[in-house]
Amino acid sequence: MPTDVVMPQMGESITEGTLTKWLKKVGDSVQRDEPLFEISTDKVDAEIPSPAAGTLQEIKVAEGATVQVNTVVCVLGEGTTGAASSETAAAPAADTVTPAAIDAPATKVTAPDAASAAAPAAGSGTDVLMPQMGESITEGTITKWLKKVGDTVQRDEPIFEISTDKVDAEIPSPVAGTLTDIKAAEGATVQVNTVVAVIGGAAGKPVGAAAAPTPPSVPAPQAKAPAAGVPAPASGERPRSSPLVRKIAKDNNIDLTQIAGSGSAGRITKNDILGHLPKPAGQAGSTPPATAKAAAPTPLPGELVPMTKMRSIIARRMVESKQTSPHVHTVFKVDMTRIVRLREKEKAKYEQKNGVKLTYMPFITRAAIMTLRKHPIVNGSVEGDAIRYNKNINIGIAVALEWGLIVPVIKQSEEKNFLGIARAIADVAERARGKKLAADEVSGGTFTLTNSGIFGEQFGTPIINQPQAAILGIGGLNKEAEVLTDKDGNDSIAIRSIQRFTLGFDHRIVDGADAGKFMSDFKAYLENWAEDIG
Amino acid sequence: MFVHLLHLGRVPYAEALEIQARVVAARKLNLIGDTLLLLEHPPVITLGRNASRSNVLATDEFLSGKGVELHAVNRGGDVTYHGPGQLVGYPILDLRGDLPGKRGPYLGPVDFVRLLEETLIRACANFGVMAKRIPKCTGVWTFGGGENADGARPEIREKKLAAIGVHVSQSVTSHGFALNVTTDLRDYDWIVPCGIRDRGVTSLEMEVDEGVEVSMERAVNATARNFGHVFGRQMVWCASIEQLLAPARETYRESQAL
Numbered sequence: 001m002p003t004d005v006v007m008p009q010m011g012e013s014i015t016e017g018t019l020t021k022w023l024k025k026v027g028d029s030v031q032r033d034e035p036l037f038e039i040s041t042d043k044v045d046a047e048i049p050s051p052a053a054g055t056l057q058e059i060k061v062a063e064g065a066t067v068q069v070n071t072v073v074c075v076l077g078e079g080t081t082g083a084a085s086s087e088t089a090a091a092p093a094a095d096t097v098t099p100a101a102i103d104a105p106a107t108k109v110t111a112p113d114a115a116s117a118a119a120p121a122a123g124s125g126t127d128v129l130m131p132q133m134g135e136s137i138t139e140g141t142i143t144k145w146l147k148k149v150g151d152t153v154q155r156d157e158p159i160f161e162i163s164t165d166k167v168d169a170e171i172p173s174p175v176a177g178t179l180t181d182i183k184a185a186e187g188a189t190v191q192v193n194t195v196v197a198v199i200g201g202a203a204g205k206p207v208g209a210a211a212a213p214t215p216p217s218v219p220a221p222q223a224k225a226p227a228a229g230v231p232a233p234a235s236g237e238r239p240r241s242s243p244l245v246r247k248i249a250k251d252n253n254i255d256l257t258q259i260a261g262s263g264s265a266g267r268i269t270k271n272d273i274l275g276h277l278p279k280p281a282g283q284a285g286s287t288p289p290a291t292a293k294a295a296a297p298t299p300l301p302g303e304l305v306p307m308t309k310m311r312s313i314i315a316r317r318m319v320e321s322k323q324t325s326p327h328v329h330t331v332f333k334v335d336m337t338r339i340v341r342l343r344e345k346e347k348a349k350y351e352q353k354n355g356v357k358l359t360y361m362p363f364i365t366r367a368a369i370m371t372l373r374k375h376p377i378v379n380g381s382v383e384g385d386a387i388r389y390n391k392n393i394n395i396g397i398a399v400a401l402e403w404g405l406i407v408p409v410i411k412q413s414e415e416k417n418f419l420g421i422a423r424a425i426a427d428v429a430e431r432a433r434g435k436k437l438a439a440d441e442v443s444g445g446t447f448t449l450t451n452s453g454i455f456g457e458q459f460g461t462p463i464i465n466q467p468q469a470a471i472l473g474i475g476g477l478n479k480e481a482e483v484l485t486d487k488d489g490n491d492s493i494a495i496r497s498i499q500r501f502t503l504g505f506d507h508r509i510v511d512g513a514d515a516g517k518f519m520s521d522f523k524a525y526l527e528n529w530a531e532d533i534g
Numbered sequence: 535m536f537v538h539l540l541h542l543g544r545v546p547y548a549e550a551l552e553i554q555a556r557v558v559a560a561r562k563l564n565l566i567g568d569t570l571l572l573l574e575h576p577p578v579i580t581l582g583r584n585a586s587r588s589n590v591l592a593t594d595e596f597l598s599g600k601g602v603e604l605h606a607v608n609r610g611g612d613v614t615y616h617g618p619g620q621l622v623g624y625p626i627l628d629l630r631g632d633l634p635g636k637r638g639p640y641l642g643p644v645d646f647v648r649l650l651e652e653t654l655i656r657a658c659a660n661f662g663v664m665a666k667r668i669p670k671c672t673g674v675w676t677f678g679g680g681e682n683a684d685g686a687r688p689e690i691r692e693k694k695l696a697a698i699g700v701h702v703s704q705s706v707t708s709h710g711f712a713l714n715v716t717t718d719l720r721d722y723d724w725i726v727p728c729g730i731r732d733r734g735v736t737s738l739e740m741e742v743d744e745g746v747e748v749s750m751e752r753a754v755n756a757t758a759r760n761f762g763h764v765f766g767r768q769m770v771w772c773a774s775i776e777q778l779l780a781p782a783r784e785t786y787r788e789s790q791a792l
């Protein structure tokens with residue numbers, strides 16, 4: 001009974017493949033699993049093994065032709081042993097292809113053009129890669145396999161442990177399925193992004209059938225040999241490579257044993273061989289890309305080098321805020337004399353009456369709240385391409401403490417009167433110092449106050465707390481000589497209590513005019529303080 | 535964005551491991567946020583995943599005579615010593631969270647270690663002690679000084695102020711760092727710290743200029759402050775492990791009730 005051999009499915013979104021070469025001709029007898037032809041799709045070059053033993057009776061697709069998946073490409077006649085005859089046509093082909101695809105782990109590396117990696121082509125198998133442990137880390141050591149071949153694994157279930165330097169990490173499975181192949185033994189040190197295991201689909205008919213070549217034994221030694229450019233094929237054998245690579249080698253008369261493979265287990269990738277082609281223009285030989293990568297972390301002279309980078313990483317959050325929202329700052333000078341006098345007059349009996357110290361903060365906070373009510377955009381936040389006008393005014397007040405900067409938030413501050421605000425500020429400040437703030441009290445702010453005057457600064461240019469729209473910087477309160485004009489237009493110089501306030505705002509949603517109006521209202525509220533302070 | 539900060543005081547190693555395991559379990563289930571446990575241990579020697587027993591110099595009899603425990607633990611790194619006067623930090627963070635330097639789906643564990651070093655280097659600087667990294671020798675080191683005529687080897691070798699060893703499981707970190715604040719450094723004679731033979735250990739107390747007060751409380755504050763700064767988080771104190779895990783327990787009870 002003749003067996004139809006079909007174009008196998010190489011990956012989920014792959015609908016066709018190009019038959020690059022026939023390895024057998026009509027009349028040849030083939031063994032089961034013996035390579036019949038080579039195909040190439042998007043990211044994969046693979047030899048396709050025969051699904052059965054027999055004689056190649058008919059070739060239906062010529063070399064170079066691109067055909068749809070599951071198209072019959074040839075027909076096998078019955079051989080001496082009818083072994084495969086029980087199997088149906090399509091199924092065995094698809095089945096046997098799996099191992100072949102797995103056997104071509106060059107997939108990622110061979111990739112001729114980087115772009116859209118249409119579903120890692122390896123049929124039903126998912127490659128498990130050595131993860132990136134850190135920016136300058138190029139390799140990791142597998143200390144322990146927590147699963148063995150044939151074990152079923154859940155997504156995110158730890159499957160092996162690696163260790164680099166001072167880190168010991170369990171690596172979770174990227175998918176659920178059956179561990180069909182382990183490619184790096186315990187103790188092996190492998191490059192980042194090397195395939196260390198393959199996980200087959202849940203139904204996972206494991207490798208068993210065909211893929212004799214790959215199994216666990218292959219792994220470590222070659223992978224370990226770093227990309228240093230040492231020719232990989234230690235054993236005098238034909239180095240591992242894909243049909244495409246062999247074709248390029250043959251066309252260009254290159255001896256593959258002379259090339260160091262950068263792929264999994266020393267496999268020679270397309271890039272490797274392209275690096276050995278005579279080049280018209282002197283593009284510095286694209287020897288294994290891994291080499292370049294490995295070279296990068298070479299310590300520079302001077303031992304503190306990493307710190308600069310670290311600083312920039314840490315600073316990034318602030319820079320990010322500035323990159324996310326174009327910051328604009330506007331500084332207003334506020335005459336606080338009226339409030340200073342009011343406070344001086346009231347503070348003694350205020351504490352007696354209300355049990356809370358009368359500081360400047362509730363005046364400033366209250367003025368900010370009242371002004372925010374008039375200018376809701378300043379209390380807004382950016383969500384994607386939309387502006388959220390927050391219903392509540394949740395005021396964050398930055399407090400510098402021994403163990404760090406903390407920003408407790410007074411929620412729904414618009415519902416509180418002056419005394420309520422004064423109490424709330426005293427309460428959060430005291431609890432912050434007493435280490436008694438709850439975690440949910442430091443989040444959810446819609447607007448932030450920050451005191452930049454504590455070291456005698458005149459004013460600061462504070463950075464917005466994303467995703468808020470603005471932040472109010474409180475400058476130092478000082479006596480200054482001011483020119484005052486009375487209602488008859490006479491000028492005089494007087495000593496006044498002056499404080500500068502900075503509004504830092506997100507220019508994407510707050511216009512300069514909005515900010516100006518906000519600040520002039522804020523200034524007016526403070527300078528003409530009329531509210532009952534309770 | 536915040537990190538729970540919990541100071542446990544002096545806790546026997548085994549008990550601390552248990553507390554750490556509870557916090558890690560709660561973090562993995564996302565029942566609590568990122569947490570930094572700060573504590574001290576009574577004298578104990580721990581062997582990391584890459585430890586060589588030959589780096590413990592004292593005999594078992596000697597150690598047990600001194601009441602020093604020996605623990606093998608699942609962190610990276612070699613052998614280390616913990617004891618009174620040493621500030622131990624167990625940061626229990628989900629590396630998939632919003633962390634500085636994160637590029638992919640999670641912050642690289644080694645990048646995380648670099649951030650821990652940065653935290654401690656800055657904390658040391660707050661005491662006026664300049665500290666640095668040494669490539670391939672994770673940890674925080676003092677500066678060496680002087681050089682021989684041939685410029686080959688500094689006359690004064692760098693010394694280790696803080697050791698680091700981390701474990702990551704399901705992208706949640708555990709174990710962490712140990713900063714010598716006022717540690718009795720003679721206890722280090724029992725081991726070859728981290729398997730490094732050619733450089734010694736030191737403490738903040740030994741390195742500060744005269745007149746600078748070194749106390750555990752100051753070290754705790756400096757470490758917490760710099761941790762918050764480096765990781766871009768607010769440090770929110772928690773009074774006790776019970777308080778920290780309370781939301782987790784509530785959730786558990788609810789799930790049991792169902």
